[in-house]
Amino acid sequence: MCGIVGLFLKDPKLEPRLGELLTDMLITMTDRGPDSAGIAIYGGAKDGLGKITIQSATPDADFKNLDGDMHDAIGQPVTMKIKSTHAVLEVPLDQIDAARSALSHLRPGVKVMSAGDSIEIFKEVGLPKDVAARFDVARMKGTHGIGHTRMATESAVTTMGAHPFSTGPDQCLVHNGSLSNHNGLRRELIRKGMTFETQNDTEVAAAYVSQKLKEGEDLGTALESGLDDLDGFYTFVVGTKNGFGVVRDPIACKPAVMAETDEYVAFGSEYRALVNLPGIENARVWEPEPATVYFWER
Amino acid sequence: MQSFDLGKEGLRALNSALHALKGQTNMTDWEVINPKGAHAIAAGVDAPVNITVHGSTGYYCAGMNKHATIRIKGSAGPGVAENMMSGTVIIDGNASQYAGATGRGGLLVIKGNASSRCGVSMKGIDIVVHGSIGHMSAFMAQSGNLVVLGDAGDALGDSLYEARLFVRGSVKSLGADCIEKEMRPEHLALLADLLKRGEADGKAKPEEFKRYGSARKLYNFNIDNASSY
Numbered sequence: 001m002c003g004i005v006g007l008f009l010k011d012p013k014l015e016p017r018l019g020e021l022l023t024d025m026l027i028t029m030t031d032r033g034p035d036s037a038g039i040a041i042y043g044g045a046k047d048g049l050g051k052i053t054i055q056s057a058t059p060d061a062d063f064k065n066l067d068g069d070m071h072d073a074i075g076q077p078v079t080m081k082i083k084s085t086h087a088v089l090e091v092p093l094d095q096i097d098a099a100r101s102a103l104s105h106l107r108p109g110v111k112v113m114s115a116g117d118s119i120e121i122f123k124e125v126g127l128p129k130d131v132a133a134r135f136d137v138a139r140m141k142g143t144h145g146i147g148h149t150r151m152a153t154e155s156a157v158t159t160m161g162a163h164p165f166s167t168g169p170d171q172c173l174v175h176n177g178s179l180s181n182h183n184g185l186r187r188e189l190i191r192k193g194m195t196f197e198t199q200n201d202t203e204v205a206a207a208y209v210s211q212k213l214k215e216g217e218d219l220g221t222a223l224e225s226g227l228d229d230l231d232g233f234y235t236f237v238v239g240t241k242n243g244f245g246v247v248r249d250p251i252a253c254k255p256a257v258m259a260e261t262d263e264y265v266a267f268g269s270e271y272r273a274l275v276n277l278p279g280i281e282n283a284r285v286w287e288p289e290p291a292t293v294y295f296w297e298r
Numbered sequence: 299m300q301s302f303d304l305g306k307e308g309l310r311a312l313n314s315a316l317h318a319l320k321g322q323t324n325m326t327d328w329e330v331i332n333p334k335g336a337h338a339i340a341a342g343v344d345a346p347v348n349i350t351v352h353g354s355t356g357y358y359c360a361g362m363n364k365h366a367t368i369r370i371k372g373s374a375g376p377g378v379a380e381n382m383m384s385g386t387v388i389i390d391g392n393a394s395q396y397a398g399a400t401g402r403g404g405l406l407v408i409k410g411n412a413s414s415r416c417g418v419s420m421k422g423i424d425i426v427v428h429g430s431i432g433h434m435s436a437f438m439a440q441s442g443n444l445v446v447l448g449d450a451g452d453a454l455g456d457s458l459y460e461a462r463l464f465v466r467g468s469v470k471s472l473g474a475d476c477i478e479k480e481m482r483p484e485h486l487a488l489l490a491d492l493l494k495r496g497e498a499d500g501k502a503k504p505e506e507f508k509r510y511g512s513a514r515k516l517y518n519f520n521i522d523n524a525s526s527y
Contacts, residue, residue, distance in 0.1 A: 252395070253395075270335060271375060272336060273335075
């Protein structure tokens, strides 16, 4: 199973409500996967600044004075917002790589959830309602976001095994299904320089898309390539800084419903995830076709 | 008219009330409001009553239906009218995957489109789709009739047994052992009746359809067909 929700706002008036709408959608999908939940939100990009979302199993120790230590390491201003087991570090955009490298020395136990201009990812083991409350997702603003609630099949129930997976700047991917050729693909991607945190199949799909984007493909083309190279069952929802994409495998067993109005494009594993969205009564509601790439960019 | 607010009273209360109806009853007309995509709405009904659902439904609405007439004023999620035994289910909007799967009898009418695997393993149900159907529809269909006013997707009728498939538009591809067959007078008469009962007689004429059925080559194991099984 697994439940996916996604929301890409066209009308800036809804941006203050992004977190609230996504939280409601994700909680509705709880019984599709109670193991872990996560959410990626794109918003709050500031000129010249980048964000790194980090996670620690021992946040009290790891996050203590991390902003000061990071400032000393990269010689640039650093701000840190702590949210439970996660924290968002804001550093100059051109210092993201330097900061990530410093982090691995300063706090070896800390994991990077995401990095980029506007992406923040929060994910943990537990029910969507508890994960959303822990990170106060309902009060987050943004332009688009993706949520996932997991019923684990392919790897352990851990924080790092939760979705969304982010394997490139401002990129994320969530998955309902399972891949059968992920071990071979992972080896190929490692040879091309990608790194992996887990044994999870979805992380391979995320890294596959990131590698294609790195090679210069746009999101749509990268997802088209995936139809040839990824074997298994999947409905993927993918986020980039400006875009939001959806693709289903050719057999299309894994459910997907989309709705579009002048204000938004929404995705749900089931229609009931969409029923409380504003204006849903008059939305165009459809099921994405198998082996067909859909994407929206602003 | 019995009116039931699913948002307030909940699914179990609705289905318990419907399951309590046995044989002839005075409470013949029901409406369900605020379905909001909930699962298993009016599944397992076994009484000759009319049920109208005002809105879209989730998985398995009207599953195993016997005797009831159930109308969905919206779209239906996966597995609508799955294993229906008798009665009628009418969907004003679209239906998700495997609509009418394994259905043994009765009539399923979909006014919009149906997605993949419509009528998979059907065993006597009649299905009338006013729009188009997705891939792998009528896979291993054993008996009954599938009528499609629009187009059919890939692999229509794969490994078909004795169900009859009537498609007015294009068929993207036929599945293994499914072939086009001659339309004889008895098929035109059957279609005319199905279109009428499927509320589609004003939309299409029997002569506009093609009939597809089993070539009966895969019924028994034959080593020469090994690649088609």
